[in-house]
Amino acid sequence: MEIQTARKPSAEGFSRRLAEIGKQLKRNIGLYLIIAPAFFYFVIWHFWPLYGIQIAFKDYMPALGITGSPWVGLEHFTRFFRTFFFWDILRNTLGISVYGLIVGIPAPIILALMFNEIRRKRLRSVVQTISYAPHFISVVVAVGILFFFISPTTGVINGIITRFGGSPIDFMANPSHFWHLFVWSGLWQSIGWSSLIYTAAMAGIPPDQYEAAYIDGASRFRRIWHVTLPGIMPTIMILSIMSIGGVMNVGFEKVLLMQTDMNLAKSEVISTYMYKSGIVEAQYSFSAAVGLFNNVVNFILLILFNAIAKRAGQTSLW
Template sequence: MKSVENNKKHWRQRAYRSRYLLMMMMVPFLYLIIFQYVPMYGVQIAFRDYNPYVGILKSPWVGFAHFIDFFQSTYFFRLLRNTLTISLLQLIVAFPAAVILALMINELQNKLIQRAVQTIAYLPHFISTVVVAGLVLSVLSTRTGIVNQAIKALGMEEISFMTQSKMFPFIILFAEIWQNTGWGSIIYLAAMTAIDPALYEAAIVDGASRWEQVWNITLPCILPTIIIQFILKVGGLFTVGYQKILLLYNPQIYENADVIGTYVYRRGLMGLEYSFGAAVDLFNTVLNLIMLLVFNAICRKVSDTSLW
Protein backbone atom coordinates (compact mmCIF):
# COMPACT_ATOMS: atom_id res chain seq x y z
CA MET A 1 0.00 0.00 0.00
CA LYS A 2 2.76 2.32 0.86
CA SER A 3 4.40 1.93 -2.50
CA VAL A 4 1.18 2.96 -4.25
CA GLU A 5 1.10 6.12 -2.18
CA ASN A 6 4.73 6.71 -2.96
CA ASN A 7 4.01 6.26 -6.61
CA LYS A 8 1.21 8.75 -6.45
CA LYS A 9 3.41 11.29 -4.81
CA HIS A 10 6.10 10.47 -7.26
CA TRP A 11 3.58 11.02 -10.08
CA ARG A 12 2.66 14.49 -8.84
CA GLN A 13 6.27 15.37 -8.26
CA ARG A 14 7.26 14.29 -11.70
CA ALA A 15 4.47 16.32 -13.28
CA TYR A 16 5.48 19.33 -11.21
CA ARG A 17 9.11 18.94 -12.14
CA SER A 18 8.13 18.85 -15.80
CA ARG A 19 5.88 21.91 -15.52
CA TYR A 20 7.99 24.09 -17.80
CA LEU A 21 8.28 21.37 -20.40
CA LEU A 22 4.54 20.82 -20.14
CA MET A 23 3.99 24.53 -20.71
CA MET A 24 6.05 24.34 -23.88
CA MET A 25 4.26 21.21 -25.02
CA MET A 26 0.84 22.82 -24.51
CA VAL A 27 1.20 25.01 -27.61
CA PRO A 28 1.74 22.21 -30.16
CA PHE A 29 -0.66 20.01 -28.18
CA LEU A 30 -3.50 22.51 -28.52
CA TYR A 31 -2.57 23.02 -32.14
CA LEU A 32 -2.83 19.29 -32.82
CA ILE A 33 -6.13 19.07 -30.95
CA ILE A 34 -7.65 21.88 -32.99
CA PHE A 35 -6.27 21.16 -36.43
CA GLN A 36 -5.95 17.37 -36.34
CA TYR A 37 -8.24 15.94 -33.70
CA VAL A 38 -11.23 18.22 -34.21
CA PRO A 39 -11.38 17.18 -37.89
CA MET A 40 -11.08 13.55 -36.75
CA TYR A 41 -14.09 14.14 -34.55
CA GLY A 42 -15.76 15.86 -37.49
CA VAL A 43 -15.37 12.68 -39.53
CA GLN A 44 -18.71 11.64 -38.03
CA ILE A 45 -20.41 13.65 -40.77
CA ALA A 46 -19.69 10.59 -42.90
CA PHE A 47 -22.43 8.87 -40.89
CA ARG A 48 -24.77 11.86 -40.88
CA ASP A 49 -26.53 13.96 -43.46
CA TYR A 50 -24.62 17.16 -42.95
CA ASN A 51 -26.70 20.28 -43.04
CA PRO A 52 -24.65 23.47 -42.83
CA TYR A 53 -27.53 25.40 -41.21
CA VAL A 54 -27.81 23.18 -38.15
CA GLY A 55 -24.15 22.15 -37.84
CA ILE A 56 -22.44 18.80 -37.52
CA LEU A 57 -23.89 17.65 -34.23
CA LYS A 58 -27.51 18.33 -35.08
CA SER A 59 -27.47 16.82 -38.55
CA PRO A 60 -29.42 13.55 -38.66
CA TRP A 61 -27.67 10.19 -38.44
CA VAL A 62 -27.87 8.05 -41.54
CA GLY A 63 -25.54 5.22 -40.56
CA PHE A 64 -23.68 3.64 -43.44
CA ALA A 65 -25.96 5.03 -46.15
CA HIS A 66 -23.21 7.11 -47.81
CA PHE A 67 -20.81 4.19 -47.79
CA ILE A 68 -23.41 1.91 -49.35
CA ASP A 69 -24.16 4.58 -51.95
CA PHE A 70 -20.51 4.74 -52.80
CA PHE A 71 -20.00 0.97 -52.96
CA GLN A 72 -22.97 0.63 -55.27
CA SER A 73 -22.06 3.49 -57.57
CA THR A 74 -20.30 2.84 -60.87
CA TYR A 75 -17.47 5.03 -59.63
CA PHE A 76 -16.46 2.68 -56.85
CA PHE A 77 -14.75 0.10 -58.99
CA ARG A 78 -13.27 2.65 -61.35
CA LEU A 79 -11.75 4.75 -58.58
CA LEU A 80 -10.34 1.76 -56.78
CA ARG A 81 -8.86 0.41 -60.00
CA ASN A 82 -7.29 3.74 -61.00
CA THR A 83 -5.93 4.45 -57.54
CA LEU A 84 -4.39 0.98 -57.34
CA THR A 85 -3.01 1.07 -60.88
CA ILE A 86 -1.24 4.35 -60.34
CA SER A 87 0.16 3.49 -56.93
CA LEU A 88 1.14 -0.07 -57.82
CA LEU A 89 3.02 1.24 -60.86
CA GLN A 90 4.87 3.58 -58.55
CA LEU A 91 5.57 0.83 -56.04
CA ILE A 92 6.91 -1.51 -58.71
CA VAL A 93 8.91 1.00 -60.75
CA ALA A 94 9.61 4.18 -58.78
CA PHE A 95 10.37 2.48 -55.46
CA PRO A 96 13.15 0.17 -56.75
CA ALA A 97 14.45 3.02 -58.93
CA ALA A 98 15.41 5.00 -55.81
CA VAL A 99 17.21 1.98 -54.32
CA ILE A 100 19.07 1.32 -57.57
CA LEU A 101 20.04 4.97 -57.92
CA ALA A 102 21.43 4.97 -54.38
CA LEU A 103 23.47 1.83 -55.12
CA MET A 104 24.81 3.41 -58.30
CA ILE A 105 25.74 6.68 -56.64
CA ASN A 106 27.44 4.73 -53.87
CA GLU A 107 29.60 2.97 -56.45
CA LEU A 108 31.07 6.26 -57.71
CA GLN A 109 34.59 6.52 -56.37
CA ASN A 110 35.24 10.17 -57.07
CA LYS A 111 33.63 12.19 -54.24
CA LEU A 112 33.35 15.31 -56.38
CA ILE A 113 31.44 13.51 -59.13
CA GLN A 114 29.34 11.81 -56.48
CA ARG A 115 28.30 15.15 -55.07
CA ALA A 116 27.58 16.57 -58.51
CA VAL A 117 25.30 13.64 -59.38
CA GLN A 118 23.50 14.00 -56.05
CA THR A 119 23.01 17.74 -56.59
CA ILE A 120 21.41 17.09 -59.96
CA ALA A 121 19.33 14.16 -58.74
CA TYR A 122 17.79 16.03 -55.78
CA LEU A 123 17.07 19.21 -57.74
CA PRO A 124 13.59 18.41 -59.14
CA HIS A 125 12.30 17.67 -55.64
CA PHE A 126 12.37 21.40 -54.90
CA ILE A 127 10.30 22.42 -57.89
CA SER A 128 6.65 23.02 -57.03
CA THR A 129 3.92 20.58 -58.03
CA VAL A 130 2.27 23.24 -60.17
CA VAL A 131 5.45 23.92 -62.11
CA VAL A 132 6.13 20.19 -62.55
CA ALA A 133 2.60 19.74 -63.89
CA GLY A 134 3.17 22.69 -66.24
CA LEU A 135 6.45 21.13 -67.30
CA VAL A 136 4.74 17.83 -68.07
CA LEU A 137 2.15 19.60 -70.20
CA SER A 138 4.78 21.58 -72.09
CA VAL A 139 7.09 18.61 -72.66
CA LEU A 140 4.20 16.48 -73.93
CA SER A 141 2.38 19.19 -75.87
CA THR A 142 1.47 18.15 -79.40
CA ARG A 143 2.77 21.09 -81.36
CA THR A 144 5.77 22.27 -79.41
CA GLY A 145 6.70 19.57 -76.91
CA ILE A 146 10.11 17.94 -77.15
CA VAL A 147 8.69 14.43 -76.94
CA ASN A 148 6.50 14.92 -79.98
CA GLN A 149 9.32 16.65 -81.81
CA ALA A 150 11.43 13.56 -81.25
CA ILE A 151 8.59 11.30 -82.35
CA LYS A 152 8.13 13.32 -85.51
CA ALA A 153 11.87 13.34 -86.17
CA LEU A 154 11.71 9.56 -86.12
CA GLY A 155 9.05 9.77 -88.81
CA MET A 156 6.14 8.69 -86.64
CA GLU A 157 2.74 10.22 -86.08
CA GLU A 158 2.55 12.70 -83.19
CA ILE A 159 0.74 11.57 -80.06
CA SER A 160 -1.80 13.61 -78.15
CA PHE A 161 -0.74 12.44 -74.69
CA MET A 162 -3.17 14.36 -72.54
CA THR A 163 -6.30 13.16 -74.33
CA GLN A 164 -5.52 9.46 -74.22
CA SER A 165 -6.84 7.98 -71.07
CA LYS A 166 -4.62 4.87 -71.11
CA MET A 167 -1.42 6.91 -71.08
CA PHE A 168 -2.25 8.83 -67.93
CA PRO A 169 -0.95 6.41 -65.25
CA PHE A 170 2.38 6.26 -67.07
CA ILE A 171 2.60 10.02 -67.38
CA ILE A 172 2.09 10.34 -63.63
CA LEU A 173 4.67 7.60 -63.10
CA PHE A 174 7.27 9.39 -65.20
CA ALA A 175 6.61 12.70 -63.49
CA GLU A 176 7.02 10.98 -60.13
CA ILE A 177 10.25 9.26 -61.13
CA TRP A 178 11.65 12.45 -62.57
CA GLN A 179 10.82 14.49 -59.52
CA ASN A 180 11.44 12.17 -56.60
CA THR A 181 13.80 9.30 -57.42
CA GLY A 182 16.85 11.30 -56.39
CA TRP A 183 15.31 12.53 -53.18
CA GLY A 184 14.09 9.04 -52.34
CA SER A 185 17.61 7.69 -52.67
CA ILE A 186 19.00 9.85 -49.83
CA ILE A 187 17.67 7.62 -47.12
CA TYR A 188 19.41 4.57 -48.61
CA LEU A 189 22.64 6.50 -49.09
CA ALA A 190 22.43 7.44 -45.42
CA ALA A 191 22.02 3.78 -44.52
CA MET A 192 25.05 2.91 -46.65
CA THR A 193 27.34 5.28 -44.76
CA ALA A 194 26.79 3.10 -41.71
CA ILE A 195 28.20 -0.05 -43.36
CA ASP A 196 31.48 -1.22 -41.84
CA PRO A 197 34.28 -0.79 -44.44
CA ALA A 198 35.96 -3.93 -43.06
CA LEU A 199 33.26 -5.97 -44.78
CA TYR A 200 34.35 -4.69 -48.18
CA GLU A 201 38.03 -5.17 -47.37
CA ALA A 202 37.38 -8.78 -46.42
CA ALA A 203 35.39 -9.29 -49.61
CA ILE A 204 38.20 -7.86 -51.74
CA VAL A 205 40.70 -10.20 -50.08
CA ASP A 206 38.37 -13.05 -50.98
CA GLY A 207 38.41 -11.86 -54.59
CA ALA A 208 34.82 -10.63 -54.81
CA SER A 209 34.01 -8.48 -57.82
CA ARG A 210 32.35 -5.10 -57.47
CA TRP A 211 29.04 -6.53 -58.53
CA GLU A 212 29.31 -9.27 -55.91
CA GLN A 213 30.12 -6.69 -53.26
CA VAL A 214 27.00 -4.71 -54.11
CA TRP A 215 24.86 -7.82 -54.14
CA ASN A 216 26.29 -9.53 -51.05
CA ILE A 217 27.24 -6.62 -48.80
CA THR A 218 25.61 -3.30 -49.66
CA LEU A 219 22.17 -4.61 -50.46
CA PRO A 220 21.78 -6.88 -47.40
CA CYS A 221 23.07 -4.08 -45.16
CA ILE A 222 20.41 -1.62 -46.31
CA LEU A 223 17.64 -4.21 -46.41
CA PRO A 224 16.05 -3.09 -43.09
CA THR A 225 15.79 0.46 -44.43
CA ILE A 226 14.26 -0.86 -47.65
CA ILE A 227 11.71 -2.89 -45.71
CA ILE A 228 10.68 0.08 -43.54
CA GLN A 229 10.25 2.27 -46.61
CA PHE A 230 8.31 -0.51 -48.30
CA ILE A 231 5.90 -0.88 -45.39
CA LEU A 232 5.28 2.86 -45.42
CA LYS A 233 4.69 2.80 -49.18
CA VAL A 234 2.30 -0.13 -48.96
CA GLY A 235 0.48 1.60 -46.11
CA GLY A 236 -0.14 4.47 -48.50
CA LEU A 237 -1.10 2.29 -51.45
CA PHE A 238 -4.56 3.78 -51.60
CA THR A 239 -3.37 7.35 -51.35
CA VAL A 240 -1.75 8.47 -54.53
CA GLY A 241 -0.42 12.00 -54.68
CA TYR A 242 -3.69 13.32 -56.02
CA GLN A 243 -2.53 16.94 -56.16
CA LYS A 244 -0.54 16.32 -59.31
CA ILE A 245 -3.44 14.37 -60.79
CA LEU A 246 -5.85 17.16 -59.95
CA LEU A 247 -3.63 19.53 -61.91
CA LEU A 248 -3.07 17.25 -64.88
CA TYR A 249 -6.29 15.39 -65.55
CA ASN A 250 -9.24 16.57 -67.61
CA PRO A 251 -12.78 15.24 -68.06
CA GLN A 252 -11.75 13.52 -71.27
CA ILE A 253 -9.52 11.08 -69.41
CA TYR A 254 -11.38 10.65 -66.10
CA GLU A 255 -11.89 7.01 -67.10
CA ASN A 256 -8.27 6.22 -66.15
CA ALA A 257 -7.19 9.34 -64.30
CA ASP A 258 -9.83 9.87 -61.64
CA VAL A 259 -8.66 8.59 -58.23
CA ILE A 260 -10.24 8.56 -54.79
CA GLY A 261 -8.58 11.85 -53.72
CA THR A 262 -9.70 13.78 -56.80
CA TYR A 263 -13.19 12.32 -56.54
CA VAL A 264 -13.52 13.43 -52.91
CA TYR A 265 -12.57 16.92 -53.97
CA ARG A 266 -14.93 17.00 -56.94
CA ARG A 267 -18.02 15.42 -55.43
CA GLY A 268 -17.49 16.40 -51.81
CA LEU A 269 -16.20 19.95 -51.97
CA MET A 270 -17.13 21.19 -55.43
CA GLY A 271 -20.42 19.27 -55.47
CA LEU A 272 -21.13 20.34 -51.87
CA GLU A 273 -21.91 16.75 -50.87
CA TYR A 274 -19.87 17.06 -47.71
CA SER A 275 -21.12 13.93 -46.00
CA PHE A 276 -20.71 11.72 -49.03
CA GLY A 277 -17.22 13.06 -49.70
CA ALA A 278 -16.19 12.56 -46.09
CA ALA A 279 -17.45 8.97 -46.27
CA VAL A 280 -15.37 8.21 -49.37
CA ASP A 281 -12.35 9.82 -47.75
CA LEU A 282 -12.84 7.88 -44.51
CA PHE A 283 -13.16 4.64 -46.44
CA ASN A 284 -9.82 5.46 -48.07
CA THR A 285 -8.10 6.28 -44.76
CA VAL A 286 -9.33 3.09 -43.12
CA LEU A 287 -8.27 1.01 -46.12
CA ASN A 288 -4.77 2.49 -45.83
CA LEU A 289 -4.61 1.88 -42.12
CA ILE A 290 -5.57 -1.77 -42.60
CA MET A 291 -2.96 -2.21 -45.32
CA LEU A 292 -0.32 -0.68 -43.08
CA LEU A 293 -1.19 -2.85 -40.08
CA VAL A 294 -1.38 -6.05 -42.10
CA PHE A 295 1.86 -5.43 -43.91
CA ASN A 296 3.65 -4.39 -40.79
CA ALA A 297 2.53 -7.62 -39.13
CA ILE A 298 3.67 -9.71 -42.10
CA CYS A 299 7.06 -8.02 -42.20
CA ARG A 300 7.55 -8.51 -38.49
CA LYS A 301 6.84 -12.22 -38.84
CA VAL A 302 9.02 -12.73 -41.89
CA SER A 303 11.95 -10.45 -41.35
CA ASP A 304 12.16 -9.03 -37.80
CA THR A 305 12.01 -5.54 -39.28
CA SER A 306 8.88 -3.52 -38.74
CA LEU A 307 7.64 -0.08 -37.82
CA TRP A 308 6.76 -1.12 -34.30
Protein backbone atom coordinates in the same frame (compact mmCIF):
# COMPACT_ATOMS: atom_id res chain seq x y z
CA MET B 1 8.64 -1.82 -22.86
CA GLU B 2 8.84 -2.39 -19.14
CA ILE B 3 8.39 -5.84 -17.77
CA GLN B 4 5.36 -6.09 -15.53
CA THR B 5 6.12 -7.39 -12.07
CA ALA B 6 3.84 -10.11 -10.78
CA ARG B 7 3.70 -8.54 -7.32
CA LYS B 8 0.27 -7.38 -6.19
CA PRO B 9 0.19 -3.62 -5.90
CA SER B 10 -0.35 -2.69 -2.29
CA ALA B 11 -2.32 0.44 -1.46
CA GLU B 12 0.74 1.94 0.10
CA GLY B 13 2.91 1.25 -2.96
CA PHE B 14 0.28 2.75 -5.18
CA SER B 15 0.04 6.01 -3.30
CA ARG B 16 3.81 6.23 -3.14
CA ARG B 17 3.95 5.77 -6.90
CA LEU B 18 1.33 8.48 -7.35
CA ALA B 19 3.35 10.84 -5.19
CA GLU B 20 6.42 10.06 -7.26
CA ILE B 21 4.56 10.88 -10.51
CA GLY B 22 3.30 14.09 -8.94
CA LYS B 23 6.83 15.06 -8.02
CA GLN B 24 8.04 14.31 -11.53
CA LEU B 25 5.26 16.40 -13.08
CA LYS B 26 5.97 19.29 -10.76
CA ARG B 27 9.69 19.24 -11.31
CA ASN B 28 9.28 19.21 -15.08
CA ILE B 29 6.33 21.57 -15.26
CA GLY B 30 8.36 23.74 -17.62
CA LEU B 31 8.47 20.97 -20.24
CA TYR B 32 4.70 20.59 -20.10
CA LEU B 33 4.28 24.33 -20.65
CA ILE B 34 6.65 24.15 -23.59
CA ILE B 35 4.82 21.29 -25.27
CA ALA B 36 1.36 22.77 -24.57
CA PRO B 37 1.05 24.85 -27.81
CA ALA B 38 2.10 21.85 -29.92
CA PHE B 39 -0.30 19.63 -28.02
CA PHE B 40 -3.21 22.03 -28.58
CA TYR B 41 -2.26 22.25 -32.23
CA PHE B 42 -2.65 18.48 -32.59
CA VAL B 43 -5.90 18.52 -30.63
CA ILE B 44 -7.42 21.23 -32.81
CA TRP B 45 -6.23 20.24 -36.29
CA HIS B 46 -5.77 16.50 -35.97
CA PHE B 47 -8.06 15.17 -33.25
CA TRP B 48 -11.01 17.52 -33.59
CA PRO B 49 -11.42 16.44 -37.26
CA LEU B 50 -11.62 12.84 -36.03
CA TYR B 51 -14.75 13.85 -34.10
CA GLY B 52 -16.15 15.24 -37.36
CA ILE B 53 -15.81 11.86 -39.08
CA GLN B 54 -19.25 10.99 -37.70
CA ILE B 55 -20.87 13.09 -40.42
CA ALA B 56 -20.05 10.21 -42.77
CA PHE B 57 -22.88 8.37 -40.99
CA LYS B 58 -25.16 11.40 -40.81
CA ASP B 59 -26.92 13.82 -43.11
CA TYR B 60 -24.84 16.84 -42.29
CA MET B 61 -26.69 20.10 -42.41
CA PRO B 62 -24.69 23.22 -41.57
CA ALA B 63 -27.63 24.75 -39.71
CA LEU B 64 -27.91 21.73 -37.39
CA GLY B 65 -24.20 21.29 -36.83
CA ILE B 66 -22.27 18.03 -36.55
CA THR B 67 -24.02 16.82 -33.40
CA GLY B 68 -27.51 17.91 -34.38
CA SER B 69 -27.62 16.38 -37.87
CA PRO B 70 -29.69 13.17 -38.19
CA TRP B 71 -28.06 9.73 -38.36
CA VAL B 72 -28.46 7.82 -41.61
CA GLY B 73 -26.25 4.82 -40.95
CA LEU B 74 -24.29 3.48 -43.91
CA GLU B 75 -26.39 5.22 -46.57
CA HIS B 76 -23.50 7.29 -47.97
CA PHE B 77 -21.22 4.29 -48.13
CA THR B 78 -23.71 2.14 -50.01
CA ARG B 79 -24.36 5.03 -52.37
CA PHE B 80 -20.62 5.29 -53.01
CA PHE B 81 -20.23 1.55 -53.55
CA ARG B 82 -23.17 1.55 -55.94
CA THR B 83 -22.09 4.47 -58.14
CA PHE B 84 -21.55 2.87 -61.51
CA PHE B 85 -17.94 4.05 -61.72
CA PHE B 86 -16.99 2.89 -58.20
CA TRP B 87 -14.93 0.01 -59.56
CA ASP B 88 -13.23 2.30 -62.08
CA ILE B 89 -12.22 4.70 -59.31
CA LEU B 90 -10.97 1.90 -57.10
CA ARG B 91 -9.06 0.33 -59.99
CA ASN B 92 -7.46 3.67 -60.88
CA THR B 93 -6.51 4.40 -57.28
CA LEU B 94 -4.88 1.03 -56.71
CA GLY B 95 -3.50 0.80 -60.23
CA ILE B 96 -1.73 4.15 -60.19
CA SER B 97 -0.40 3.52 -56.69
CA VAL B 98 0.84 0.00 -57.24
CA TYR B 99 2.42 1.01 -60.56
CA GLY B 100 4.03 3.92 -58.73
CA LEU B 101 5.38 1.60 -56.03
CA ILE B 102 6.75 -0.94 -58.49
CA VAL B 103 8.64 1.83 -60.25
CA GLY B 104 9.25 4.12 -57.31
CA ILE B 105 10.65 1.73 -54.69
CA PRO B 106 13.47 0.00 -56.62
CA ALA B 107 14.52 2.91 -58.86
CA PRO B 108 16.06 5.13 -56.13
CA ILE B 109 17.79 2.09 -54.62
CA ILE B 110 19.39 1.26 -57.96
CA LEU B 111 20.38 4.89 -58.49
CA ALA B 112 21.92 5.08 -55.02
CA LEU B 113 23.87 1.88 -55.70
CA MET B 114 25.16 3.39 -58.92
CA PHE B 115 26.15 6.63 -57.18
CA ASN B 116 27.85 4.60 -54.49
CA GLU B 117 30.07 2.88 -57.05
CA ILE B 118 31.46 6.18 -58.33
CA ARG B 119 34.91 6.54 -56.80
CA ARG B 120 35.53 10.20 -57.40
CA LYS B 121 33.84 11.79 -54.39
CA ARG B 122 33.48 15.22 -55.91
CA LEU B 123 31.85 13.92 -59.08
CA ARG B 124 29.56 11.72 -57.02
CA SER B 125 28.37 14.65 -54.96
CA VAL B 126 27.79 16.80 -58.05
CA VAL B 127 25.66 14.22 -59.87
CA GLN B 128 23.72 13.44 -56.73
CA THR B 129 22.99 17.10 -56.13
CA ILE B 130 21.75 17.54 -59.70
CA SER B 131 19.62 14.42 -59.43
CA TYR B 132 17.42 15.81 -56.70
CA ALA B 133 16.94 19.31 -58.12
CA PRO B 134 13.49 18.38 -59.54
CA HIS B 135 12.33 17.60 -56.00
CA PHE B 136 12.14 21.32 -55.22
CA ILE B 137 9.93 22.23 -58.15
CA SER B 138 6.31 22.77 -57.19
CA VAL B 139 3.78 20.23 -58.40
CA VAL B 140 2.09 22.91 -60.51
CA VAL B 141 5.34 23.72 -62.27
CA ALA B 142 6.21 20.02 -62.64
CA VAL B 143 2.91 19.34 -64.39
CA GLY B 144 3.43 22.49 -66.46
CA ILE B 145 6.83 21.22 -67.59
CA LEU B 146 5.33 17.80 -68.33
CA PHE B 147 2.78 19.51 -70.57
CA PHE B 148 5.54 21.40 -72.38
CA PHE B 149 7.26 18.12 -73.10
CA ILE B 150 4.26 16.12 -74.28
CA SER B 151 2.51 18.81 -76.29
CA PRO B 152 1.48 17.28 -79.64
CA THR B 153 2.62 20.36 -81.58
CA THR B 154 5.62 21.77 -79.73
CA GLY B 155 6.67 19.09 -77.25
CA VAL B 156 10.19 17.74 -77.15
CA ILE B 157 9.02 14.14 -76.91
CA ASN B 158 6.90 14.39 -80.04
CA GLY B 159 9.81 16.18 -81.68
CA ILE B 160 11.93 13.10 -81.06
CA ILE B 161 9.17 10.77 -82.22
CA THR B 162 8.68 12.62 -85.51
CA ARG B 163 12.43 12.90 -85.98
CA PHE B 164 12.61 9.13 -86.01
CA GLY B 165 9.77 8.88 -88.47
CA GLY B 166 6.87 8.33 -86.09
CA SER B 167 3.68 10.33 -86.03
CA PRO B 168 3.04 12.68 -83.08
CA ILE B 169 1.03 11.34 -80.15
CA ASP B 170 -1.55 13.46 -78.35
CA PHE B 171 -0.72 12.09 -74.92
CA MET B 172 -3.40 13.94 -73.01
CA ALA B 173 -6.23 13.06 -75.39
CA ASN B 174 -5.81 9.33 -74.92
CA PRO B 175 -6.61 8.13 -71.38
CA SER B 176 -4.42 5.06 -71.76
CA HIS B 177 -1.27 7.20 -71.40
CA PHE B 178 -2.34 8.77 -68.12
CA TRP B 179 -0.84 6.24 -65.68
CA HIS B 180 2.51 6.23 -67.46
CA LEU B 181 2.70 10.00 -67.60
CA PHE B 182 1.81 10.25 -63.94
CA VAL B 183 4.18 7.60 -62.65
CA TRP B 184 7.23 8.45 -64.74
CA SER B 185 6.98 12.20 -64.25
CA GLY B 186 6.66 11.41 -60.54
CA LEU B 187 9.82 9.37 -60.70
CA TRP B 188 11.61 12.30 -62.35
CA GLN B 189 10.77 14.42 -59.30
CA SER B 190 11.38 11.87 -56.57
CA ILE B 191 14.20 9.54 -57.63
CA GLY B 192 17.14 11.74 -56.62
CA TRP B 193 15.71 12.81 -53.31
CA SER B 194 14.74 9.26 -52.33
CA SER B 195 18.17 7.97 -53.32
CA LEU B 196 19.70 10.41 -50.85
CA ILE B 197 18.30 8.43 -47.90
CA TYR B 198 19.82 5.22 -49.24
CA THR B 199 23.13 6.95 -49.83
CA ALA B 200 23.09 8.03 -46.19
CA ALA B 201 22.37 4.45 -45.14
CA MET B 202 25.20 3.13 -47.33
CA ALA B 203 27.63 5.57 -45.74
CA GLY B 204 26.89 3.83 -42.45
CA ILE B 205 28.08 0.40 -43.60
CA PRO B 206 31.42 -0.43 -41.92
CA PRO B 207 34.25 -0.44 -44.54
CA ASP B 208 35.82 -3.59 -43.08
CA GLN B 209 32.87 -5.59 -44.41
CA TYR B 210 33.88 -4.57 -47.93
CA GLU B 211 37.51 -5.35 -47.23
CA ALA B 212 36.63 -8.79 -45.91
CA ALA B 213 34.49 -9.47 -48.97
CA TYR B 214 37.31 -8.31 -51.23
CA ILE B 215 39.85 -10.54 -49.54
CA ASP B 216 37.45 -13.47 -49.94
CA GLY B 217 37.54 -12.72 -53.66
CA ALA B 218 34.05 -11.26 -54.03
CA SER B 219 33.52 -9.40 -57.30
CA ARG B 220 32.05 -5.92 -57.52
CA PHE B 221 28.54 -7.29 -58.08
CA ARG B 222 28.88 -9.79 -55.27
CA ARG B 223 30.00 -7.04 -52.91
CA ILE B 224 26.95 -4.99 -53.82
CA TRP B 225 24.71 -8.01 -53.42
CA HIS B 226 26.16 -9.40 -50.18
CA VAL B 227 27.34 -6.27 -48.37
CA THR B 228 25.66 -3.09 -49.62
CA LEU B 229 22.13 -4.42 -50.08
CA PRO B 230 21.91 -6.21 -46.70
CA GLY B 231 23.38 -3.08 -45.13
CA ILE B 232 20.56 -0.87 -46.35
CA MET B 233 17.81 -3.49 -45.92
CA PRO B 234 16.30 -1.92 -42.76
CA THR B 235 16.02 1.43 -44.56
CA ILE B 236 14.43 -0.25 -47.59
CA MET B 237 11.88 -1.99 -45.37
CA ILE B 238 10.92 1.13 -43.41
CA LEU B 239 10.50 3.26 -46.52
CA SER B 240 8.57 0.52 -48.32
CA ILE B 241 6.14 0.05 -45.44
CA MET B 242 5.61 3.79 -45.31
CA SER B 243 4.86 4.03 -49.01
CA ILE B 244 2.66 0.95 -49.04
CA GLY B 245 0.76 2.52 -46.15
CA GLY B 246 0.13 5.53 -48.36
CA VAL B 247 -1.04 3.42 -51.29
CA MET B 248 -4.55 4.91 -51.33
CA ASN B 249 -3.35 8.49 -51.23
CA VAL B 250 -1.81 8.52 -54.69
CA GLY B 251 -0.33 11.92 -55.50
CA PHE B 252 -3.72 13.44 -55.38
CA GLU B 253 -2.72 17.08 -55.82
CA LYS B 254 -0.93 16.11 -59.00
CA VAL B 255 -3.70 13.89 -60.31
CA LEU B 256 -6.06 16.83 -59.94
CA LEU B 257 -3.79 19.04 -62.04
CA MET B 258 -3.34 16.45 -64.77
CA GLN B 259 -6.99 15.54 -64.97
CA THR B 260 -9.06 16.50 -68.01
CA ASP B 261 -12.51 15.44 -69.14
CA MET B 262 -10.81 13.31 -71.75
CA ASN B 263 -8.72 11.18 -69.39
CA LEU B 264 -11.23 10.95 -66.55
CA ALA B 265 -11.81 7.24 -67.18
CA LYS B 266 -8.22 6.54 -66.15
CA SER B 267 -7.53 9.50 -63.89
CA GLU B 268 -10.42 9.66 -61.45
CA VAL B 269 -9.17 8.36 -58.10
CA ILE B 270 -10.85 8.21 -54.69
CA SER B 271 -9.29 11.43 -53.43
CA THR B 272 -10.15 13.51 -56.51
CA TYR B 273 -13.69 12.15 -56.35
CA MET B 274 -13.81 13.09 -52.66
CA TYR B 275 -12.54 16.58 -53.47
CA LYS B 276 -15.14 17.13 -56.17
CA SER B 277 -18.11 15.80 -54.22
CA GLY B 278 -17.07 17.57 -51.03
CA ILE B 279 -15.51 20.90 -51.93
CA VAL B 280 -16.97 21.55 -55.38
CA GLU B 281 -20.46 20.08 -54.89
CA ALA B 282 -20.65 20.60 -51.11
CA GLN B 283 -21.98 17.09 -50.37
CA TYR B 284 -20.15 17.07 -47.07
CA SER B 285 -21.44 13.82 -45.63
CA PHE B 286 -21.01 11.81 -48.81
CA SER B 287 -17.49 13.14 -49.32
CA ALA B 288 -16.59 12.42 -45.69
CA ALA B 289 -17.78 8.84 -46.20
CA VAL B 290 -15.60 8.47 -49.31
CA GLY B 291 -12.65 9.89 -47.38
CA LEU B 292 -13.23 7.60 -44.41
CA PHE B 293 -13.37 4.55 -46.68
CA ASN B 294 -10.06 5.66 -48.17
CA ASN B 295 -8.42 6.20 -44.78
CA VAL B 296 -9.59 2.93 -43.31
CA VAL B 297 -8.36 0.87 -46.26
CA ASN B 298 -5.06 2.73 -46.05
CA PHE B 299 -4.69 2.14 -42.34
CA ILE B 300 -5.48 -1.57 -42.67
CA LEU B 301 -2.88 -1.94 -45.43
CA LEU B 302 -0.27 -0.19 -43.29
CA ILE B 303 -0.90 -2.47 -40.31
CA LEU B 304 -0.99 -5.53 -42.56
CA PHE B 305 2.33 -4.82 -44.26
CA ASN B 306 3.95 -3.86 -41.00
CA ALA B 307 2.87 -7.20 -39.57
CA ILE B 308 4.20 -9.05 -42.61
CA ALA B 309 7.54 -7.27 -42.30
CA LYS B 310 7.70 -8.15 -38.62
CA ARG B 311 6.89 -11.80 -39.34
CA ALA B 312 9.61 -11.95 -41.94
CA GLY B 313 12.00 -10.93 -39.18
CA GLN B 314 12.71 -7.61 -40.78
CA THR B 315 12.50 -4.11 -39.41
CA SER B 316 9.04 -2.79 -38.74
CA LEU B 317 7.57 0.58 -37.86
CA TRP B 318 6.46 -0.55 -34.40
